Amino acid sequence: MTERLPCRSEGCIATILPATAAKTGGYCMPCKQEIERKERQRYIEQNRRDINLYEGITDPIEVLKIMHAPLKRDPMIGYIPYPLKREEVYSALSPGEAERMLTIALDLLETGDEDTCQEILVSLVCYQNKSLESCIPTLMEHGVYYPGILFKDASARSRDELLQQVEQDSDNRNHLLLALAWIGDDQLVHQFQEWRSVPPSWAKELYVPPEAYAHEGGWELAENGSKRRLFFNDSYAIEKKVRSDAAHTAEPEPAQFLKENSASCPWCGSSLTTLADLDISHPKLRFLGLSGERLRVCTCVNCSCYETIYMDVDFHGKSEWSPANIEPEYLPKPDSEEDDRSYAAAGQSLRLADHPRNSYYAAYWTLGPAVSQIGGYPSWIQDAVYPSCSCCSQSMTFIGQLDWEQIEEYGEGIYYMFLCADCQVTATLFQQT
Numbered sequence: 001m002t003e004r005l006p007c008r009s010e011g012c013i014a015t016i017l018p019a020t021a022a023k024t025g026g027y028c029m030p031c032k033q034e035i036e037r038k039e040r041q042r043y044i045e046q047n048r049r050d051i052n053l054y055e056g057i058t059d060p061i062e063v064l065k066i067m068h069a070p071l072k073r074d075p076m077i078g079y080i081p082y083p084l085k086r087e088e089v090y091s092a093l094s095p096g097e098a099e100r101m102l103t104i105a106l107d108l109l110e111t112g113d114e115d116t117c118q119e120i121l122v123s124l125v126c127y128q129n130k131s132l133e134s135c136i137p138t139l140m141e142h143g144v145y146y147p148g149i150l151f152k153d154a155s156a157r158s159r160d161e162l163l164q165q166v167e168q169d170s171d172n173r174n175h176l177l178l179a180l181a182w183i184g185d186d187q188l189v190h191q192f193q194e195w196r197s198v199p200p201s202w203a204k205e206l207y208v209p210p211e212a213y214a215h216e217g218g219w220e221l222a223e224n225g226s227k228r229r230l231f232f233n234d235s236y237a238i239e240k241k242v243r244s245d246a247a248h249t250a251e252p253e254p255a256q257f258l259k260e261n262s263a264s265c266p267w268c269g270s271s272l273t274t275l276a277d278l279d280i281s282h283p284k285l286r287f288l289g290l291s292g293e294r295l296r297v298c299t300c301v302n303c304s305c306y307e308t309i310y311m312d313v314d315f316h317g318k319s320e321w322s323p324a325n326i327e328p329e330y331l332p333k334p335d336s337e338e339d340d341r342s343y344a345a346a347g348q349s350l351r352l353a354d355h356p357r358n359s360y361y362a363a364y365w366t367l368g369p370a371v372s373q374i375g376g377y378p379s380w381i382q383d384a385v386y387p388s389c390s391c392c393s394q395s396m397t398f399i400g401q402l403d404w405e406q407i408e409e410y411g412e413g414i415y416y417m418f419l420c421a422d423c424q425v426t427a428t429l430f431q432q433t
């Protein structure tokens, strides 16, 4: 029997055959591979070049072109990021520059790059609220009907064409109805009302009645056939406090987030959380149109992942578990070790931004930025869901959302907050991918 030799690396207890030792210089295979891995790493670190693709570029259009272009992945190249995020570059474009981006997007469509075209157009709507009315005929020529938000400002002519097409084009009907819901002008409200009273023959092919698509555009048909808006145009980001904010801490913040509540959840027993504690008399939050001092939106962060949770509130800070809540059949008991309340600390570092932003800033979730906000159009991860009020059954108005990615290191999903001001009821629900 051949005598085995000990591996040369310090601390390794493996033994190897002399033939292996001759090949590896006396190391066992795992040690040899580790040595090679480290050597490769060292080589990359010593020889990697940092590349600044934005060097010397001042035109924001050129910056955005680079941002939209696919990056060549190469371990030998370290890309230096641009000092501004993509959404910041978009937000700062002048009207002329936004128009140039629009032309670039349409050129990309001609070359068949529909994805990048769509990404640019959605960014122009979300960060600039730019009307895409002028390019809608081109989109339709190319059979692009998605996402619906692109059609938000369609002209009456484009609208009528879409209305004609929805009658015949069963392949695209779902996307066409979404586009129509985003247009949501008087003519459409009327059309949705007609579809509600006399459902079209194609309605049975849909999962929901045609008028239910209105939710995707942020509104619904009221009982009397008028349009009820379900979100506010005013929108303030919820952002991380930076050190310089300490300078104006003398002024009370109009909103606080993720405060632990003394009441416990009747379903799982853990303490409730105040997602948002809003000073509704503050000038920034007057858009909510509530008379009083304080609106608290509470929920159980565990249970609201499984069921919409209603709370009875008033505008002086009351928030009580609603008797209308119906415990779902499936509700995992929270593991007390897992019941980590570190998000409460994260909540203390959040504040309402000083300046409002575009209502649709966060409307297209996959664009990427963190989307916590009060007001504005919601960032639906799945389909739009405006809960029915537990008291009057009308759809509740969206008042804000917390993006868990901003709260916990590996957090994901969004908590959405709703209000029926007439009945003084809040609701929260959660979506994730």
Ligand SMILES: [Zn+2]
Pocket: 007, 008, 009, 012, 013, 014, 027, 028, 029, 030, 031, 032
């Ligand atoms: Zn070894």
Ligand SMILES: [Zn+2]
Pocket: 265, 266, 267, 268, 269, 270, 300, 301, 302, 303, 304
């Ligand atoms: Zn609970």
Ligand SMILES: [Zn+2]
Pocket: 389, 390, 391, 392, 393, 394, 420, 422, 423, 424, 425
């Ligand atoms: Zn109500």
